[in-house]
Amino acid sequence: MERTNGSPAGEYWEDFYGARERVWSGRPNAALVREAADLAPGTALDLGCGEGADAIWLAQRGWRVTAVDVARAALERGAGHARQAGVADRIDWRRHDLAESFPTGSYDLVSTHFLHSPDGVDLPRERILRDAAAAVSPGGVLLVVGHVGPPPWETDHRHDVHLPSPEEVLEELGTPGRTWEVLVCGTHRRAVTGPDGRPAELTDGTVKLRRPAG
Template sequence: MPHDSTIPDHAYWDARYTESDRMWSGRPNAPLIRETSDLTPGRALDLGCGEGADAIWLAEQGWHVTAVDISRVALDRAARHAKETAEAAAHRINWEWYDLGSSFPVGTFDLVSAHFLHSPSDMPRDEILRKAAAVVAPGGVLLVVGHAAGPSWDPGPHPDLHFPTPDDVLAALGLPDGEWEVLRSEEHPRTLTGPDGQPATRLDNTLKLRRTAT
């Protein structure tokens, strides 16, 4: 549905999620699996958790996850999905409502994950990611995965959309010199199914950082 700037973000996303029984695939994002499989489980923060596939996967690996979203519809759906498919791990997830533009979880985390934290509204993404970096514990990882371009079925120009590069994201974070290590900064294609049911592609990017300061 198109975004109406007069509708609060939480109402917009609740409406989006109620359009169908499931918005996303139900599978964890591939970059999350690739970039965290070798990490020692600890405390994780999943920003914009949606229907919960990433949070559930992390909990199944032994992480204690704080999973947050602006849509209560999505959070309720995610909690049900966790109980139905990962009962043994569901107790390791706290599902919490936040409008990240105005509030943010407290505490420190060994992993902070933000996958496809995009919105048609004026969401202060850079500010949110700076707050995300601030709650990463020493030795912990910040993982930011986003879109680098529109999907192949819609290649037309969209001047109102900006897809930041990993370098853009890193620069916007404004991290202190010597306190962070860049582990990965790259663009990568992803295969998906288009609205016509045919195979399609989309270019995404990944920025993975480790906090080295004690």
């Protein structure tokens, strides 16, 4: 695993993952399953991979995955899960603070889910998304999924992160958002369980683009 120097983002996310033995469900993001299930396996870049569920799902379907996160704790956890799943040899775990560095190479699929950070943690989102687009191979796919609104249990409607619409994501991407084939640009709702254990729904946005082959 590549390592970067300490940073506010690194410290925040190390604390975030270090607070619990497991943060996420271990299941791949529903949008990834929906949008990537029919893609021919190749090379994939998973930006903000967390504990590795998406990377493992892709690897199990024949992809060779570069999985990137800023938190060493998340990467080590993901690598352990990959070993348990029998796909450790198909995933390269790399530590990057995307505000400071970006993985090299080009990929048939570049995927990022919920590229959000709280107020006070630097995240140059527009630049990162454009770097992500630049990493897509000709004919490859860029998949960007994010929250569109705050969770319903935040009844005071305060949120310290701007949550862009899919149309705003296209604008953030610049040229790719205007010249690549737009496969998906829209919102969807998904069922979740709130902090109080009650069922709820979240609204997410999906942007899926294909880079011209020529």
